[in-house]
Amino acid sequence: MDLNRPALPLQNKARNRKALAATAIAAALLLSACGGGAAPQGAEQAAAADPASGANASGAVNICGVKDASGIYKGTAEAFTKANGKVTAKYTEIGATTDEARTQIVQRLEGKSTECDLFVTDVIWTSEFASQGWLLDQTKLVEANKDRLIPSTVETTKYQDKYWGSPFFTNAGLIYYQKDKVAKPESWQQLYAEAAKAPGNGYVYQGKQYEGLTVNFLEMLYSAGGEVLNDQGDVTIDSKETRDVLNFMSDGLKNGSADRAVLTYNEDPARLAYESGDFGYQRNWPHVYRLLNATPLASSFAVAPLPAWEGGKASGVLGGWNLAISAHSTNQAGAVAFIDFATTPDWQKHVAMDYSQAPVNEAAYSDAAVLEKMPFATELLASVKAAKPRPSSPVYPQISQAIYKNVYAVLSGTASTEEAVKKMADEITTAKASF
Amino acid sequence: MSTLTAERPTPELATRAKAPKRRRLRGEAKLHPMVWVFVVAVMGFSLIPFYWLVNTSLKKGSSLSQGELFPSQPTLENYLVVFQNPEFLLALRNSVIIAVVTTTVALVFASFAAYALARLKMRRKAMILTLILSVTTFPAIAIAAPMFSIWREIGLYDTLLGLIIPKLTFALPLAIYTLTSFFKEIPRELEESAYMDGATPFTAFRKVILPLAVPGLATTAILVFISVWNEFLLAVTLTTSPEARPVPVAIAFFSGTSEFDQPLGTISAASVIITVPLVILVLLCQKRIVSGMTAGAVKG
């Protein structure tokens, strides 16, 4: 038993307490700084972009977005800088994948960063970002440019009756098929029937449990006349059409129209499987055209727009990217000038010719030079015009999850159609009631 | 491969630390053939997926989709593309700096802490151990966003130092735990005799423990280096420009021809390339891992 209790442990205790206190104070300070206490700032309070400001713009404009795989963003920035003379535009890659880019964009918007003036946004992010008051209202700008934009692409930027982005380029699904093996699909039913006729005729699509499955599913559902949300925003997915489509897709897997392997495919594996020559049909985005041309299948494949559901109109789901102006941008005029440039019919032709992306300007599709580079431009235009945006809602990620998880459950056989539909409707309703 | 008899080194402190390294064999004169079978199996198991990676890196274009075992037209083009990518080379430089600095500092700090935990009197060791463990257990994803904001505030965003500090923080627990466990194995008698010779605890640490703990130190160095080298989440959260990006993030930014493309050829080539520094590190360290303690000196 030590009689003289060493002073050291007490000293340590005191030191520890002080350190703890200092950390707590620092934490509290930081929290109060981050906590805000600012008044809610949503879509209602958002400022509007002035279409006229583009003419007098100057300075630098920074466009941020996903990795520039096709070179279109950097190319547009360079071309704009050259053409404009007063504004210099630069593109900064901030995400390696679409999901990562979204995280990076959200982080900057939440932190009120002034680093980026424009964001290249996936069409499904618009409602989310707009509802948070992160974007400038572009209704007037879109009105001013209305004549050169395909209406369905403009609808992808709509939230609460206002427009929050300008379409830059779009995307719509296409069916690639082997001319020598199968017929051009006039309807989904015909496609599946042809696909089931022989083992080498099968249909590959994106059936992995992710956003792509939502797209594949909705492409059929819309054509069958079904919807997820109606115009008032009510959940209407619990319908006969939904059950029909689910049963149809699930039967397709059972009777050999589609290989069970599609449950593991996103875009690239589906393309690679098709390239092996063992399949007859493929649903994929337009970018596959160029890649298929570089394979031995180049002479035997053809392109068709998405077929219609028997008795319904052809439909589809719009992909693509929009240009959204950050509410914290320090050069709004420059951003407007950039958008004006990017949506000019002339530049939209380059979008198609040089970067193989689907333009948002209708005239570009019939341009001779474009048709040379993209022989399927007519089919693509048909798909784009018939396509609809995905459900517009700030809780779109949750809605999409409700869809793709339950559709996957039906396809993989772990849930019945009835259960899945009920669950989808429940989950979407819950999501829409999110705080 | 004959059995060596263990020498008895002298009990002098100075010479013990410099006792000649010798192979510690398990007394096998030759290896049973079953062992060789096992060796081959283990090598196969380790190598096959790696072989697949190399295989993919030698292919390009449409041959990437054929599942060929040997590339029919092997090409080094992917490697060329990768090496000619200035951002990748920058990222290599960044990764080397980050990993070397983090590993060195982690080893120093952790060996100090491990010695205190394993050997010295200290209060609340259990609490300290628990706190250390909780640092490494806390999901990085939950703190990535707060870190992003804080780092931007204090200006460490998009800097190498800004990456070294958190990586060091999350590497320390592994290092401390590993070294504590190994320091504990070293018999106390060695330090006792050092104290008898008038050494302070710190000197005992430097001259007795550290040399004997070389296997533990080498092991920890390899583990920390590799985990820092390959860490992705914090790296992608706290950097944005090629000047600060380490290699895993740079690889993620390799682009194919469209947003859906995964350029498997170049990704594979880059992944193979970045194992090279790790291989060099391991080759340098692997002897140290089994250099062994002259335990015979003590237990006899």
Place this chain on the structure above:
Amino acid sequence: MALRTIPPSRGPAKTSGRDRAERKLAFRMTAPSLVIMALVAAVPIGYAIWLSLNQYSVRTAGLSRFVGLENYINALASQEWWAAFGQTFLFAGLSVSLELVLGTAMALLLNLAFKGRAVLRTVVLLPYAIITVVSAITWQTMFQPNMGLVTNVLSTLGLPGGDVVWLGEHGYAMAVIVMADVWKTTPFAALIILAGLQVISAETYEAAELDGASKWQTFVNITLPLLRPAIVLAAIFRTMDALRVFDLPFVLTRGANGTESMSMLAYTQLRENRLVGEGSALSILTFLTVMVVSVIYVRFAGGNIRDVAKEEQ
């Protein structure tokens, strides 16, 4: 030996001055590590805890409300959480057991002296050296239906599993994920156990041989118990990592077919749904789960860490 008759310097007969000096030194030696960890980790961790006690509106900007433990209660009442919990533990149980067994075997192998062991040691570490996401992609490719290396070989040899869509079937998907993890991190366990093998002196083995013990008996009765600290250490870290698995299931299956992990749930809520409060709560639940398991390990499996923790000073 003369050393043993001298009372250890820690006896009560020694002055407390020595104790004090020792504690001071101990404090100084642990301080740098603790300071760094406190400074860097404390604030973000504290903030994450704070976030988990609130809910932040995803439809109205800037709106938040304090809900106390409601996020935790909702999570614990959800079927999704428990499904992920079970799946994660299944994964961790399978992976870690395999890794410890294979790791020990590998360590024994690496310990042997034979020509080319430097090569073996380096080769064996290669899997650990590959980026997790890249290894996940590699495994995905190897198990691709029809074209992957494994499915090809299995069909060619006429073995079962050749026409199975591995990543699309319950059970099979988990098997691939476990294999990928075991492949990648067995070297980690092997390294730690190998370093633990170094502690056992040659004399110990010689004595056992003299006593007539067989190789197996030596292994079970001598090597294994002496290896216990190293095995426990490897087990702690591997279990911690396995319970937090994210990259592998995310890339391979996106959590389908019974492979969703607790970290994936947290990621979905935190990143995809921007439900920061709920996501932080899920992260912290994951963290608590891992901590509880680790502490149980340390207390019951023994090893050096437990010995250190029990020291009364």
